[in-house]
Amino acid sequence: MAKALVFIDNPGAALKKSSLELLTIARSLGEVAVAFNGELHDDVAAALGAHGASVLYRPSAADLDDYLVAPKAAYLAAAVAASGAGTVLLENTADGKEIAARLGVKLNAGVITDVVGVDADGTAHKSVLAGSYTTTAKARTAVAVLTVKPNSVDVESPAAASTPEAVTVEVPSDATANAARITGRAEKAASGRPELTEARIVVAGGRGVDGNFGPLGELADALGGALGASRAATDAGWIGHDYQVGQTGKTVSPQLYISAGISGAIQQKAGMQTSKVIVAINKDAESPIFEIADFGIIGDLFKVVPQATEEIKKRKG
Numbered sequence: 001m002a003k004a005l006v007f008i009d010n011p012g013a014a015l016k017k018s019s020l021e022l023l024t025i026a027r028s029l030g031e032v033a034v035a036f037n038g039e040l041h042d043d044v045a046a047a048l049g050a051h052g053a054s055v056l057y058r059p060s061a062a063d064l065d066d067y068l069v070a071p072k073a074a075y076l077a078a079a080v081a082a083s084g085a086g087t088v089l090l091e092n093t094a095d096g097k098e099i100a101a102r103l104g105v106k107l108n109a110g111v112i113t114d115v116v117g118v119d120a121d122g123t124a125h126k127s128v129l130a131g132s133y134t135t136t137a138k139a140r141t142a143v144a145v146l147t148v149k150p151n152s153v154d155v156e157s158p159a160a161a162s163t164p165e166a167v168t169v170e171v172p173s174d175a176t177a178n179a180a181r182i183t184g185r186a187e188k189a190a191s192g193r194p195e196l197t198e199a200r201i202v203v204a205g206g207r208g209v210d211g212n213f214g215p216l217g218e219l220a221d222a223l224g225g226a227l228g229a230s231r232a233a234t235d236a237g238w239i240g241h242d243y244q245v246g247q248t249g250k251t252v253s254p255q256l257y258i259s260a261g262i263s264g265a266i267q268q269k270a271g272m273q274t275s276k277v278i279v280a281i282n283k284d285a286e287s288p289i290f291e292i293a294d295f296g297i298i299g300d301l302f303k304v305v306p307q308a309t310e311e312i313k314k315r316k317g
């Protein structure tokens, strides 16, 4: 039976939705193994079993987080060899893509990034050219490495849970020798909102918010969503660059993307066009954002957004 290996870097106290999505894809490809790095809580190990993992690989070294990603790629290559996996699945984050690239070089494996769907035979679907085309690609190498965008598949649990076997993988002794060591870390203040690239709902604002993200923040909170922004808004210093969606910002693919006061330039679309449902609020009926919106509201966001928030709160009770 074909085997798929899912890499989960620092699973934390509870599995992220994006990890569950990778496990769902892995199960459609064959037998599932997980290679993780960092601490593994008992209930997370149980959740991995409940989502079909039959083997859990842990690195022999506990200090991989002290380096940039190179040693993680070396560990993962060893885990691929131990598991005999034909497909490796990682998150489509900057780190995930760098690990994938390094793994591809180490294993002479085909690497496909920005994946939004995987068929049972390993054919990957990816969104390209600012989301205006979908392409299919299949690696012809013995091992395929795929990085998958969050919110690409619905999470499913298998009928029967397994009790995974724990296996320690020896990290090659030279893995850290030439790797860049991290010399400092500063934790970002938590917003209390979901992570932008993981959120099921994103409320994004552009130049039209004119420096005031307050009403959009209230809508995001009423919906349990994340806040996003166009580059015009981040460049103006109204909100941090972390919030930027687009070609030079983050790529999001939520179930619902609410765009307010954003014109819909190609570079903005590049980061959000694969959203399942797009709602646009703009006072200019000719704005290009309406070309890709599923629902459009022509109006002043400072009138529309608070009304929507109030109505949503009322209905939620």
Ligand SMILES: Cc1cc2nc3c(=O)[nH]c(=O)nc-3n(C[C@H](O)[C@H](O)[C@H](O)COP(=O)(O)OP(=O)(O)OC[C@H]3O[C@@H](n4cnc5c(N)ncnc54)[C@H](O)[C@@H]3O)c2cc1C
Binding pocket: 205, 206, 207, 208, 209, 229, 230, 231, 232, 233, 244, 245, 246, 247, 248, 249, 250, 260, 261, 262, 263, 264, 265, 266, 267, 268, 271, 281, 282, 283, 284, 287, 299, 300, 301, 302
């Ligand atoms: C190399 C490169 C990379 C780039 N990368 C990115 C990127 O990653 N992300 C990104 O977003 N952009 C990016 N850009 C910039 C992009 O080209 C646009 O300039 C930018 O997206 C415009 O932002 P905006 O839509 O907020 O502003 P504008 O284009 O100025 O649009 C503002 C909109 O708000 C509407 N509006 C104004 N007031 C209101 C109101 N009260 N109520 C409702 N609507 C209102 C207006 O009708 C208008 O449509 C990049 C550009 C380049 C050249």
